[in-house]
Amino acid sequence: MDQLLPGDPLQSSRQSRVIAQALRLSLWPLLNRAPGPPGSLQAFRATVDAAARLLPVSPGVRIEPLADPRVETGEPPVAGEWVAPAGPVAEGAVLYLHGGGYVMCSPRTHRSITSRLAVESGLPVLVPRYRLAPEHPFPAALNDALAAYRWLLSRGVPAGRIIVAGDSAGGHLAASLTGEICRIGLPAPAGVVLLSPWVDLECELSLGSDARDAYISAHAAQRVARLVIGDADPRDPRLALLHRAWTDMPPFLIQVGGNEVLRPEAERLAKALGDACELQVWPGQMHVFQILDRLLPEARTALREAARFIGSVLHPSAAGAADAA
Template sequence: MDPAEVTPSPRTTGPRTTGPRAAGPSVRSRALSGMIRLGARPFVHRVPGGAGGIRTARSTVDAASLLMRHTSRVRVTPLSGPRTGTGRGEPVRGEWVVPREGGNADGTILYLHGGGYVVCSPRTHRPITSRLAVDTGLPVLVPRYRLAPEHPFPAPLEDAVAAYRWLLARGVPASGIVLAGDSSGGHLAAALAAEICRTGLPPPAGIVLFSPWVDLTCELSIRAQNGARDPYISARSARRIARLVVGPDGFGDPRLALLTCAWDDAPPVLIQVGGAEVLRPEAEALADALDRAGASCELQVWQGQMHVFQILNRVLPEAGAAMREAARFVRSATEGPEAVA
């Protein structure tokens, strides 16, 4: 039996929660967590807030991404297309990640990469986006949205809305679009879904959130800090980055607050979160908020896993299983339950 296979375990109330069948994380997972705790975590905690420090961090992350090669079963092509329904002159930029075989042109995954809203790019997240393309057969559009602190919120949301409008104008039906994102990209994907509802755009088929950064004030994660063993991030470093994201206007923009959104008309949602990560309470709070609104939400807590462990899907058995679960959800959302059989 694959130690990372999952078995549904319904909660007595609220969204269904699933997780690894095994008693604990795999040997590979424990080893990698230890390496990341010693290597990446000190770097993340010391990223300066000035422009020079942020530029250095971006260059370092982009260089490190070259070590995580994506599968040859996809082709990656750049995108630069005109915006639709907006006064901004800049085009929608990013990249397409398209399966080389068996692609389905009737749908699209709109993927919003993580990185705390300050670092990373479409290229850094190709291990996730290429796996989604191969497992679902759908092309994945990954926009290059503007980053803080040069462009604080809501600039990233404006760019995400522009990418969604661009897909609709290109003829992709909303019923074939799944929004997805990790960490801050998970926050952005959820904020995009709420903005789509608020502005009356046709809703997407579903939403996939990997380790979403739900609460940029970090109140929930700060409370959980002492009990979490996430080898990658801490609540205190997340809150320091959040101050760069919101800019001089602070946390008052209601589009930042996912837990108080009106989720009544939300499409089906899949949330995956690592059991060891400090953002777990935020993911659970969002699942509860969706459940109270009557939305369909599936929450998966993966025992012993760190923040955005899915990016290691070519190495960790748990990450590979999590990506298969995400593909199952995407197929169900875009093609109907019969496509999952």
């Protein structure tokens, strides 16, 4: 496990500090009461979707809807969207699983991340619209993510040219998917990128954290997790990521904010992955700071780092030559 603390570990940009304080005063009190009374989740979903329209999309991409019912094969349908560079597209794909606590958000809400990844990596990004809890508790989202991965393979995308990525709950889903791919014997992806992953749905580590995250609460996350897990066993290794064996894994990159409450979970997962993992702790940053790509210099740099990692696992010989030079 390599740990990188980009920049000065005691400093963050002025923009970062101002935005974090604004979110701490406005959004944190609302999220700390999640999931709230019946019906509030639907209202919160609508609010988040509307707010996401204010986040600018990186120029130089095209966005195309995807809806494949797969009637001819009888396999699970795959729906979502492609976010691809407007110019030449490299061979392969990023399978990006959006965050939102497994209970909200969509491909649209995360276009600021997916569009930047497409531009920086040169790869098309497939963002599936997986089913959300509590209407569809575990393992619905995992089954949908696995269907999307199988869909890419069936369309001729080599596993060695696929990157699995996700943020927050999508980071949990990306890690769980990777473990399941290896467990059932599918060809493994070239690499995995986790942005502020929600690793421990029972939140045992984050509940003991003294971090001043700008908008996520460990207690609220724990309450949301009950909606996600449903009647499943919380010790199921597809849920309890810290209690499963992480052997023979593809390379991982984990990025986590220095101020976020989920940092201990990310660090524990990185330790479990060992040499397969590169851990980046970004000083002063909050949960999924990368989504503010057009506002925070740290977010832009972090996504460039993610693209650098993607290039290194897709072109290891070129990365090795660059390091030697």
